Amino acid sequence: MRLKTNIFLWAFLASILPLIVLALSAITYSEKQYLKDVGREVNASLNNIVSEIDRRLYYERQMILSLANSAPMKQYLPVLRSMTRGDLHQGYFQLSDRLENFLSGFQGVVPGFRLIRVLDVEGNTLIKVHFGMGVVGSTDGIESTPYAEEQIDDPVFVRQLAELPPSVLSFILLPKSRWSVKDSRGPKMFDAIYPLVYKKETAGYLMVSFSGDLADKILDVVPRLHNGKLQVSELNPDIPARDGMVLYDDSLGLRFSRRDTSPMFLGAKKGNPLLDAARNKPHGEFQTDAGEFKTYYMEYLPYPNQLASWVLSARVSKHVLVEPFDQIRLAILWLVVVAALISMVLANIGAKNISRPIIELGRNLKRYADGDHGSRVQIGGADEIRQMESSFNYMADTLEHATEERDRARGMMMQSAKLASIGEMAAGIGHEINNPLNNILTLTKLIKRNLPAGNESILKDIESLREEANRVTSIVRGILNFARQIPPQYTQFNALDWLEDTLSLVQQVSKSKHIECHLLVDPQSVIEGDRIQLQQVLVNLLLNACQASDGGSEIIVSMEKCGDRQLIHVEDHGRGIAEHDLDRIFDPFFSTKEVGEGSGLGLSISLGIVERHKGSIRIVNNSDGGVTATVELPMSANDVKKNGDNS
Ligand SMILES: Nc1ncnc2c1ncn2[C@@H]1O[C@H](COP(=O)(O)OP(=O)(O)OP(=O)(O)O)[C@@H](O)[C@H]1O
Ligand SMILES: [Mg+2]
Known part of the structure; x- marks a missing residue:
């Protein structure tokens, strides 16, 4: 894998991936919390609607009770009693008119009471108030009672009436013949019925049919949270024909007050998720359409004596709820793409920066392997790379030194x-x-x-x-x-004394050429070695220096310490050694001197002596002319032994 890809992957994985995971987890968590909050909010809203409807219905019912106990109604009770006995009360018309007027006026004030009826014990309508007006009664052909509607003659209905608890408001469905909308399923709301008791006997019934305006008003004005669609449907285990009847629906534009010839039904036969859920649990939530919608619902029992209930539901599109989160996710996706691009660019730059010195180092290694031992790398880059570079330089230096030594x-x-x-x-x-x-x-x-x-x-x-x-x-x-x-006889002697003695041996030669010899030696310096043999070496070097020097020149003899080695330099300002002769000067019998002047054995004998002392002789040309011969000796005989052991 290329370094760039490697860096990109590491940078991307190490920095951006955790951020993405963190951001996506945070969003998913927030989304869950938000959906929970939405659920709570919608449920609370449904609860409020239910409480409001309940409160209003309660007042409506209180009004029906106050109607039942009103003075015109009380005065009408004897008329009803007479009817029960089959007599026409003498004040029938007067009292009927008064009650009708009263009820008409009342209906004008409470428009939600669509129809107010007063029934006799047989369920026949004596008074009927509609649109704030009384309906003119029609006289039965045989009897002379002026009923407001046709006689009912429905024994089931009469039995139902008879079974009603006296002086208690109940709810009932009028027989089909009384339905204003010709539909097999009946009106949207049950009718309120109150048995009127006179002298401890039921004398008739007060009946109120509702328009549903009141429920509509409440439902129309409640806010639709998150654009949810409100729906109220009836759950009726008692009357299967009404089970699933839609009473109110935002999507279908259905209202309580809208009387339809063919009311809508939730697929009661096939099964409907809302009805099924409501049958199982009075409130809750579920998802439909492959999770696209979420429905929150709550059951409400509007009729005290009926098993029928209303299921209020709010259908919220999940898309509306999660859209902001999807947008954030999309934004993160874009950010990831941008971050990946930036990472790639940075990785490219980083890889170049990192790889450049590595490639350079590789080139140098190859050059070195190919024989260019002078090749060194420039130190630069990251710490680790610097370390590699200095290690390479150190290795090259060490190898070079070792090669030189070898x-x-x-x-x-x-x-x-x-x-x-x-x-x-x-x-x-x-x-x-x-x-x-x-x-x-x-x-x-x-x-x-x-x-x-x-x-x-x-x-x-x-x-x-x-x-x-x-x-x-x-x-x-x-x-x-x-x-x-001959092996050296080691003694310890003062270097200065020894050098002075040595100089005196060549004095004759030096003086003849007027050459000045200077000693730059610490008087405390001590040399350990064979005094005579080493003197022979120094004489050889000094004679060479004198022979190479012009008259009046000078020779400097100096000593220095270098670690555990002692260096003795003999420096002259003579003619120097030709470059091509440098390799041969230690060869026996090599001499550039006139025949008879030099045998060419001086340096080879001297080298032999010094090597037996485990030392060495170096002869180099000075940059300013002349030659410096350097004898390097171990400081002491112990060092010689050590070196000897090692070698
Ligand atoms: N200080 C020096 N300056 C110039 N040439 C030198 C010096 N020392 C040595 N040489 C050269 O090295 C050669 C070899 O020196 P070496 O001392 O071995 O022999 P030699 O001096 O010629 O003869 P011998 O020392 O036996 O009398 C010399 O002939 C000379 O060319
Ligand atoms: Mg010589």
Whole structure:
């Protein structure tokens, strides 16, 4: 996976995903709470409607009771009694008129009382008040009672009337013949009926049919919470024909007061969720249409003596309720898209920033592997990357140092091997030459001694022979010295004294060339090593310096400590060493000097001595001309042992 994708995923998952989950959970939780609140609110509203209707119906019923107990009604009771006995009361017309007028006036004040009837015990209408007016009675053909409506002649209805508790307001359905709307199901509301008692006997009935205006007025003005649709339907286990009759409905425009020839019904036969729910529980809520609508309902018993009840329901579209939440969800979705885009852009930038040094580091590693050991990375970027970069640089430095050390060690080993093999050979040659040389010298002495006088030229030749033989002798001594490899005898000596002694040994040469030798040495400095062998080294270096220097030049001998090593520098201002000779100056018999001036053994012998002290010699050209030869020695013999153990 690319670094950019990786960073994007991590940044997105770590920062945005928890936020999204949090936001969506918060919204879902708020939505649930809101729906709960809505439920409570709608239920409370239904409760208020029920209480209001109940309160108004109570007052209506109180009015019916006050009608029943009014003076015109009381005065009319004897008329009713006479009717029961089959007599026509003498004050029938006068009292009927008075009661009719009274009831008409009353109806004018209370328009919700659509019809007021006074019935005799047979259920026939003696007085009927409609639209604030009395209905003129028609005289029965056989009898002479002027009934306001046709005689009922319905024994079931008469029995129902007879069963009514006296002086108690009840509700009843008039027989079909009395329904003003010609419908098989009957009016929307039951009629109120009150048995009128005269001298402890039921003399007739006061009956009031309602227009439903009152219920409409209440229901029309209550607020529709959340655009809910209000509906009232009848639940009637007693009269299946009325079960599920819709009395009031916002969606259908149905009202209590609207008399329909064919009233609407909730699918009572097939089963209706509202009716089913109301039959199970008097109030509650349920969802319909695949959860699109939520219906809250409450049952109300409007008639004290009937099992019929009204189910008030409010149907709320869930879409209306959850729309704001859906909008927030949509907004979050957009935010997620925008955040994802921003994350990608940032991840891109971040990946570039992070990967650039890593790629650079990778390139450097490859370059290093390909042999460019001088390659180093620039430190920069994040802390971890800086660490990697400095680790790489450190590794490269360490490897470079190790390579240098290895090369130096290898060079020294080769040098030592070379010296050893040459030394072996030189020792053999020196030994073999030494005897004949001694013989030559002895013979020249004898010839010189026995030569008669006057042979001057022969004597001169013999003298030259002796000189040449002596030169060969000194070369052979040098060879033997080189080959001898005597182990160092360690002593501790003062460096300053030792150097002064050494300088005095080359004094003759230096003075002849007017060369100044300076000592820059701490008088307390101490050296541990073979005093004589090390002096031989210093003499060699000083002679080389003198031989390379011009007259009047100066040589500086100094000492310094470097960790557990002691450094002795011999610095001259002579002609320096040619670049191509630098690798060969330690080779035995390598010399740039005139024949007879130098044997080329000085540095190789010196290196042999110093290496036996576990030290080293470095000879470099100075930047301002001349050469600095540096002898590096361990501080003490213990260090030598340590180094020896390690090596
Ligand atoms: N200080 C120096 N300045 C210039 N060249 C030097 C110096 N020291 C050494 N050399 C060079 O290194 C060569 C080898 O030196 P080395 O001391 O081994 O031999 P040599 O001096 O020539 O002879 P020998 O020391 O045996 O008399 C010298 O011939 C010279 O070219
Ligand atoms: Mg020399």
